[in-house]
Amino acid sequence: MVKNPVEDLGWRTERESIPFDLPNRVNSDSRRIEAGQWFMPIRGANFDGHDFIQASVDKGAAGFFFESRLREQLPAELRKLGIEVPDTTKALQDLARWWRQEIGCKVVGITGSSGKTTVKEMAAAMLHSIAPTLKTEGSLNNELGTPLTLCRLTPLHRFAVIEMGARHKGDIEFLSKIVLQDIGVLLNVGSAHVGEFGGPLKILEAKMEIAAAPTAVYFKDDARIDEAMKRLKNKTLVSFGRDPSADVQLLDTELDGRGQVRLHFSIRGQKQTVTSNFYHSSFAINAATCLAIGVALNLDPKACAAGLQTFQGVKGRFKVHALRHQLLIDDSYNANPESMKAGLSTLRDAYRQRKTCLILGDMLELGDSSESAHRAVGAFCAQEIKPAKLLTVGPMSRWIAEEAIRTGMPADRVEQFDRVEQVIAQLPAFWPDTELLYVKASKGIRLGIIIDTLLTP
Structure with a gap:
């Protein structure tokens, strides 16, 4: 006997049949609803997904869920397409648990x-x-x-x-x-x-x-x-x-x-x-x-x-891309002093034989420790990584550049940029001379744009 999730979970509907694989058809985002899907309107602090039920049906939704409190507010013909539940967030959770047990x-x-x-x-x-x-x-x-x-x-x-x-x-x-x-x-x-x-x-x-x-x-x-x-x-x-x-x-x-x-x-x-x-x-x-x-x-x-051995990393989290002649390491998801040191230490330990270019940006939300934290990164780059090139992006990353030069890195191998767009304009100048490019900063500095640019055919 084919199970019916609506019957099993005690919900109410005027529809004659409900697909067994209803969970596979659920979509809580009315903006991305596709024909045949079922819209699950979620209430948030500043929005109510129920406001978009009609729009979802107009886009081809096969049905939708709605909370009992709104039963009388829905036109009768529209209500016939829906499943009535006490609370849509809980309904989503109950449906997921039911489906997990069925599978x-x-x-x-x-x-x-x-x-x-x-x-x-x-x-x-x-x-x-x-x-x-x-x-x-x-x-x-x-x-x-x-x-x-x-x-x-x-x-x-x-x-x-x-x-x-x-x-x-x-x-x-x-x-x-x-x-x-x-x-x-x-x-x-x-x-x-x-x-x-x-x-x-x-x-x-x-x-x-x-x-x-x-x-x-x-x-x-x-x-x-x-x-x-x-x-x-x-x-x-x-x-x-x-x-x-x-x-x-x-x-x-x-x-x-x-x-x-x-x-x-x-x-x-x-x-x-x-x-x-x-x-x-x-x-x-x-x-x-x-x-x-x-x-x-x-x-x-x-x-x-x-x-x-099939794992190749996660986007933005030390993701390694093998390009034609170089490696590109995307560590651009976010940055703080601990993760910055971990990433740079990995370069030192695992990629020490590769000619490296670092693109490092601001680490945000560090408060009073911001200058000392950025200077510590600069010193670590100069003393431990010894890159062929160091490019820094953002106002606070100037401290990285200054400290790298102060602690021994040749000034002609260090460049400071205010914005990521300036770095992209200079990519053709330094990229051919390196074997590895490493990119890391807080998300707000938007260094992920560099990754997208280099990976675009």
């Missing part, structure tokens, strides 16, 4: 203070090499983005990798009741959103909500996480890290100086090597995380290692 694939939920998007992309690449895999697109990891992702599941999917974000205690617990993850992955516990949570221990409590899953994958090297996980009962635990007792232990990292890396692991006592042309300072531990996910799913470690 029945293995679902991996990932959270942590940092690195969620990259690990999600790596794990999805690994699993997709084995069987069809759904993943969260971008950073749609909240109470709306997560159910919209689950609604994209199809019977063909064997795995789903869902990124789960949290700004407050209870957020992961709430999402877990929708996602129903088979495997919950806790990457780390840092200081992100410490103000909202009220301290590091509160952050740990919030992130531990991911362990609602039957199996938990976690970072063994953090004693706080290790102790918290061991206190859980009736859970299967799979750990990763450099700790010798981790189920997936990172043993060694070999870099060839031109960007290729060989990572050596012990997976429950069995040696496994991952080779990749992509590398970042966090890549090794992220790879260990993915291999631990493979262990939790009872997958062949060799197949998982081969799948990881």
